[in-house]
Amino acid sequence: MNIPMVDLQGQYKRLKSEIDTEIQKVLNTSSYINGPAVQEFASDMEKYLDVKHVIPCANGTDALQVAMMGLGLKPGDEVITTSFTFIATAEVIALLGLTPVLVDVLEDTMNIDPEAIKKAITDKTKAIVPVHLFGQVANMDEIMAIAKAHNLFVIEDNAQAIGANYTFANGDTKKAGTIGNVGCTSFFPSKNLGAYGDGGAIFTNDDELAAQLKVIVNHGMTVRYYHDYVGVNSRLDSMQAAVLKVKLPHLDEFAKARNFAANYYNTAFADCEKITTPITASFTDHVYHQYTMKLHNVDRDALQQHLFDKGIANAVYYPVPLHLQKAYQDPRYTAGDFPVTEKLSAEVMSLPMHTEFTEEQLKYVTDAVLEFIKK
Ligand SMILES: *Cc1c(COP(=O)(O)O)cnc(C)c1O
Numbered sequence: 001m002n003i004p005m006v007d008l009q010g011q012y013k014r015l016k017s018e019i020d021t022e023i024q025k026v027l028n029t030s031s032y033i034n035g036p037a038v039q040e041f042a043s044d045m046e047k048y049l050d051v052k053h054v055i056p057c058a059n060g061t062d063a064l065q066v067a068m069m070g071l072g073l074k075p076g077d078e079v080i081t082t083s084f085t086f087i088a089t090a091e092v093i094a095l096l097g098l099t100p101v102l103v104d105v106l107e108d109t110m111n112i113d114p115e116a117i118k119k120a121i122t123d124k125t126k127a128i129v130p131v132h133l134f135g136q137v138a139n140m141d142e143i144m145a146i147a148k149a150h151n152l153f154v155i156e157d158n159a160q161a162i163g164a165n166y167t168f169a170n171g172d173t174k175k176a177g178t179i180g181n182v183g184c185t186s187f188f189p190s191k192n193l194g195a196y197g198d199g200g201a202i203f204t205n206d207d208e209l210a211a212q213l214k215v216i217v218n219h220g221m222t223v224r225y226y227h228d229y230v231g232v233n234s235r236l237d238s239m240q241a242a243v244l245k246v247k248l249p250h251l252d253e254f255a256k257a258r259n260f261a262a263n264y265y266n267t268a269f270a271d272c273e274k275i276t277t278p279i280t281a282s283f284t285d286h287v288y289h290q291y292t293m294k295l296h297n298v299d300r301d302a303l304q305q306h307l308f309d310k311g312i313a314n315a316v317y318y319p320v321p322l323h324l325q326k327a328y329q330d331p332r333y334t335a336g337d338f339p340v341t342e343k344l345s346a347e348v349m350s351l352p353m354h355t356e357f358t359e360e361q362l363k364y365v366t367d368a369v370l371e372f373i374k375k
Contacts, residue, residue, distance in 0.1 A: 004354075019243055037239075042056050044248050053203065071181065082322075084340075102323050105340050112138050137281075168283070265277065276293060304316075
């Protein structure tokens with residue numbers, strides 16, 4: 001058997017007639033940039049997320065950069081984020097000349113530690129960037145309370161948890177990415193809501209900020225060829241919007257399929273002391289962008305090879321914490337500074353996760369893992 005990390009082929013085959021029709025519509029109108037498909041998708045997404053503004057852009061990294069530009073963050077401003085994330089989060093902070101301030105994560109959820117955020121705040125802190133890692137939402141009750149107390153912006157990196165629901169302590173619920181001042185997501189093909197190329201979007205309920213973000217993604221242009229701001233060129237193209245428009249109504253069903261696979265894995269590994277299966281915090285549901293387990297006293301490299309030999313894809317997200325990346329070396333940080341992140345980097349391993357599994361395939365994966373672990 002051959003089990004890829006994501007089964008984009010299988011999902012396309014299932015949705016082929018709908019997707020082909022929408023792509024053909026774009027071809028028929030030849031409206032490739034800012035065409036009707038883009039507006040329709042943005043408006044569908046606003047309804048789905050229950051958020052006032054969805055601003056499509058070229059990718060998730062741009063979404064983060066444009067959000068920070070739109071909030072007026074300036075060189076020297078400190079932005080607090082997690083040391084355990086994909087590089088894009090810190091990359092845009094560095095590119096804008098802002099100062100990334102890294103903090104550790106919680107061992108159970110692997111999401112940013114609110115207590116660590118509190119300790120990292122200085123009079124230069126301007127924003128917090130929680131990353132809803134692997135598909136569950138960080139503790140937004142606490143993060144929003146900290147932000148309020150210190151007058152900070154909250155920029156949610158929601159590239160991995162699109163469609164997840166967050167339940168506040170008072171019982172209210174909101175979609176991930178619509179809780180802070182601004183939310184950012186990616187439509188990279190392997191993300192939960194994936195295009196057939198690059199794509200991204202920014203969400204906000206703030207009218208003024210939305211207007212600013214729309215200007216920034218379009219070269220800082222307010223009136224055609226009049227540029228009031230330095231902007232960027234960051235667009236979602238109509239072909240991608242057509243694909244996303246078809247997939248959006250399936251997003252909740254995708255999350256169910258991912259949960260089915262995760263539950264299968266969890267059950268299979270329940271009695272295995274060498275594996276800690278993912279934990280979902282009480283205030284969030286999990287959309288399993290990744291199924292990331294922790295290994296104890298297991299030779300991870302050898303397990304990875306064992307699975308590769310059986311045609312089973314697997315990966316380590318992420319093997320090197322941000323503060324130990326070569327490009328991000330910083331005299332403020334050294335090995336040992338973020339012990340939970342460093343421990344997780346050594347322990348985690350992600351198994352194939354997508355929307356198209358059969359039970360037979362899941363059994364093949366779990367049997368192969370257990371065969372190695374129990375040896
Ligand atoms: C994928 C991802 C991004 C970047 O998205 P792109 O569309 O690839 O630019 C940012 N943050 C996180 C956490 C991601 O997983």
